[in-house]
Amino acid sequence: MSEENNQNKPNFENVHWADNSAERVINEFPNEEIYTVASGISPSGIVHVGHFREVITTELVRRALESKGKKTNFIYSWDSYDAFRKVPKNAPEEYSKFLRQNIGSGFPDPDGCHESWGEHYMQNAEEALSAFNFPITFQRQHLLQTSGIYADGIKKALNNLDIAREEINKFRDEDRQIADDWMPLTVYCEKCGKDTTKVLNYNNEYNVEYSCDCGNKNTINFKETPIVKLPWRIDWPMRWNHYGVCFEPGGKDHSTPGGSYDTGCKIIERIWNRKAPVYTFYNFIGMKGQGGKVSSSAGNGATIQDLLKIYTPEMVVYLFASTRPNAEFDISFDLDVIKAYEDFDKLERTYYGLETEKNPKKIATLKRIYELSQEEYKQAQNTIPFQPGFRELTVIAQANDFDFEKVKEFYNEQIKTEFDLKRLETRFNAAKNWIEIYAPEEMIFSINKEIKKEFIENLKENEKNAIIQSKKFLEEINDGKELFGKFKEICENNNLEVKDFFALMYNLILSKEKGPKLAGFMIENKEKIMNLLNQIN
Numbered sequence: 001m002s003e004e005n006n007q008n009k010p011n012f013e014n015v016h017w018a019d020n021s022a023e024r025v026i027n028e029f030p031n032e033e034i035y036t037v038a039s040g041i042s043p044s045g046i047v048h049v050g051h052f053r054e055v056i057t058t059e060l061v062r063r064a065l066e067s068k069g070k071k072t073n074f075i076y077s078w079d080s081y082d083a084f085r086k087v088p089k090n091a092p093e094e095y096s097k098f099l100r101q102n103i104g105s106g107f108p109d110p111d112g113c114h115e116s117w118g119e120h121y122m123q124n125a126e127e128a129l130s131a132f133n134f135p136i137t138f139q140r141q142h143l144l145q146t147s148g149i150y151a152d153g154i155k156k157a158l159n160n161l162d163i164a165r166e167e168i169n170k171f172r173d174e175d176r177q178i179a180d181d182w183m184p185l186t187v188y189c190e191k192c193g194k195d196t197t198k199v200l201n202y203n204n205e206y207n208v209e210y211s212c213d214c215g216n217k218n219t220i221n222f223k224e225t226p227i228v229k230l231p232w233r234i235d236w237p238m239r240w241n242h243y244g245v246c247f248e249p250g251g252k253d254h255s256t257p258g259g260s261y262d263t264g265c266k267i268i269e270r271i272w273n274r275k276a277p278v279y280t281f282y283n284f285i286g287m288k289g290q291g292g293k294v295s296s297s298a299g300n301g302a303t304i305q306d307l308l309k310i311y312t313p314e315m316v317v318y319l320f321a322s323t324r325p326n327a328e329f330d331i332s333f334d335l336d337v338i339k340a341y342e343d344f345d346k347l348e349r350t351y352y353g354l355e356t357e358k359n360p361k362k363i364a365t366l367k368r369i370y371e372l373s374q375e376e377y378k379q380a381q382n383t384i385p386f387q388p389g390f391r392e393l394t395v396i397a398q399a400n401d402f403d404f405e406k407v408k409e410f411y412n413e414q415i416k417t418e419f420d421l422k423r424l425e426t427r428f429n430a431a432k433n434w435i436e437i438y439a440p441e442e443m444i445f446s447i448n449k450e451i452k453k454e455f456i457e458n459l460k461e462n463e464k465n466a467i468i469q470s471k472k473f474l475e476e477i478n479d480g481k482e483l484f485g486k487f488k489e490i491c492e493n494n495n496l497e498v499k500d501f502f503a504l505m506y507n508l509i510l511s512k513e514k515g516p517k518l519a520g521f522m523i524e525n526k527e528k529i530m531n532l533l534n535q536i537n
Helices: 003-008 017-028 049-067 093-098 117-132 141-145 151-158 161-169 232-243 260-271 304-310 313-321 336-351 360-373 390-399 404-410 418-437 453-457 461-476 480-493 498-510 518-524 526-533
Strands: 034-041 071-078 136-140 197-202 207-212 217-221 245-250 278-281 285-287 329-331
Touching: 017 049, 017 245, 017 278, 034 049, 034 232, 049 071, 049 117, 049 245, 049 285, 049 304, 049 313, 049 360, 117 136, 117 304, 117 313, 136 141, 151 161, 151 232, 161 232, 161 260, 232 245, 232 260, 304 313, 304 418, 313 336, 313 360, 336 360, 336 390, 390 404, 390 418, 390 518, 404 418, 461 480, 461 498, 461 518, 461 526, 480 498, 480 518, 498 518, 498 526, 518 526
Parallel strands: 034 071, 034 245, 071 136, 245 278, 285 329
Antiparallel strands: 197 207, 207 217
């Protein structure tokens, strides 16, 4: 191909936002041997799906970097050395006595299942995240901060406070300017464990004199007695430099003009002579049917565990990979769960060339979304995997009393690989949970084991004949469409309205007025339904 033709060929290399972010990272840091990406939160309460957006945004950029041949390192920082500032609704009222102690080790877990308040939330979240197999190195800042590894970084920051003050003051009104004697260092009191302290003197090395509201007063060397912490606006760039972070996303609270990212960029450049990480802003997540922003400190919001009850891990990654980080979107727990699975299955068929799309750029984008949604960003197999439809699974699972072995037997001919079996099992569990927790009443059913006596007693002659004729056709037919074609004949033969015939059969089979598509349902559950029909003579 000529050079001219090559230049005219469409380039879809960076059709996904994660690939664009990865390209920005490489351009900003061209000489990194290992690209460190980072995210983190303060484990002050439940780790909800809003927090997961930060994790998945970082992970997708990491995958994009690896796709470009780069080695990566993903660190997730639990800011567990933050102070306990507010008692969530789900905590005992007496926990107010622990306010201002550090989250990671300052006070116990009220449930008694973990060694501390912070460990309770950190370990629960890590267990949930393990379902995704993300290669994350978790950092507990209450352990790192008290190990002394940041002592030199803290010293450098304190000796350059004029720079930090200048950069922060640029975004403040005259009446809110930081004073020249500003000493932004938190000391956790050795006596009461709280950060209700004031720095009285700093010797420009490692020695700090402090006093506490509890009456304690002392001088410490924070390299030997590391019980100090920088405020967030300085701590964040200090840690960027310490770990060589190249990419980190942030929410609205960090992304406003003059916010912690803006000032952090200037502070790391001027104090540590390093570029700030490439940054991506991510927006809030809503839960369909519930208003407002989820909040860990308020003790509300769906957790990662809640999400994994009804969405498989690949589905969860897909939901985020198919949405730009700066776009708000709702995660559905209602009937739209079915649509989400159908959309993913259509995407997968597009990837394997079984669905068509005219726009080549859109095809490239869809294929990239699918690739990024897969575990370890690789395809499970060379041919399209088995796609057990979520809607169908809700029917098959209930028809078989949620017995997975029977469901597996139903799909036996379609299961070709271990991946197919794993997908069936994870989707079965998701469908079961959705039916039991979120499904509307009209989708919930159980096939009768016998017909109620009063049902038989109340049958009219034409209804009884319609049931007997239905039994005859069901015995002879093994195709849902063919059986459906016989329903009109049955109704005409027995002077029944179609809607009345359907209501009759649903009541016989399910003791409900409505249910799954009748003909296919009867074929799929022929043996059970024949046992019922045989009770009508």
